Amino acid sequence: MxxxxxxxxxxxxxxxxxxxxxxxxxxxxxxxxxxxxxxxxxxxxxxxxxxxxxxxxxxxxxxxxxxxxxxxxxxxxxxxxxxxxxxxxxxxxxxxxAWQPQPGDDWREASDWRAIVERIAAFHRPLFTLGREPLAHLHEIPASQYWTIRCLDAHPGNARAKIVDARGPFDLDGERALFDAARIDVVISKNSGGRATEAKLAVARERGLPVVMLARxxxxxxxxxxxxxxxxxxxxxxxxxxxxxxxx
The missing domain is CATH 3.40.50.720 (NAD(P)-binding Rossmann-like Domain)
Structure with missing residues (x-):
């Protein structure tokens, strides 16, 4: 068989x-x-x-x-x-x-966590959509930043980070609401491809926000x-x- x-x-x-x-x-x-x-x-x-x-x-x-x-x-x-x-x-x-950049996108590739931290140093309200990895770095958050981290697992976060446990697919209206509530000024993403989590890229494009994209x-x-x-x-x-x- x-x-x-x-x-x-x-x-x-x-x-x-x-x-x-x-x-x-x-x-x-x-x-x-x-x-x-x-x-x-x-x-x-x-x-x-x-x-x-x-x-x-x-x-x-x-x-x-x-x-x-x-x-x-x-x-x-x-x-x-x-x-x-x-x-x-x-x-x-x-x-x-993989997703491909569209007109109006501001993508900045990063090869690893260290490169991501360097790319977002000038920003204050990053949205991480990398899964669990940022949870290991909650103690490293600079005083000038407040992190929003979306992943599948509930987590308490800390005074400088909020964890959003959610599973896609995500739509434009929901992503816009998240960006507004968290005052997002930069997005950190894996280049996962597919439609389920692509809406965040469209919202970043609408608002002229940079996206730090972890290389595949x-x-x-x-x-x-x-x-x-x-x-x-x-x-x-x-x-x-x-x-x-x-x-x-």
Missing amino acids: KRVLLLGGTGDALAIARALPDAHVYSLAGLGRVPADLACAVRVGGFGGIDGLVRYLCDEKIALVVDATHPYAAQMSRHAHEACAIARVALWAVRRP PALPAADRIFDDAASARDALLQWLGQTHTSET
Whole structure:
């Protein structure tokens, strides 16, 4: 039997997981909510590095791994690539295209946290949309700044930071309200691509605010690469020998 291991944690992965029958496995790192309405099995937690993933692939008789992790989950993508090569398992990947700057955008690329701090030194009310990373730096906030940090996890913050626990998709009106309430003067973002979190870029563009964009990591090759979840899902179901009716 052809068994699939879907590496997830993104909206793209969930869209694929909803089409998988019960013999297959949807794997999550453990952050965020675990979906309860899937027919496939859901596995939460790490594999124990490359060796652990190789053992899992062999023990569970996985014939295909679909990497639909976040574009910045580079370590998991590298582990999947190496483990599949060792176990001789096919590897597909969903790599949604990066956002591209539009007329009126003021994007300033940063390669790492240190570069981000340098880029925002002249600003006072940054909005961080990098996930959990800024939470490790709450004790480093300059006296001239007040941080707004949006991530999936609730966190108390401190006197110089407010944590907004929220999950996309985000719309223009909601982003405008957040920018107004927090008096945002610079946005810090990963270049995640997709529509779910793109509205913040449109609001920054409207207001002439700079966006410090964390550069995407290099990702390994795969046997097949898809730009979006729908095409990956359809190819996967064809590979499984099933039919699929698109939602209307």
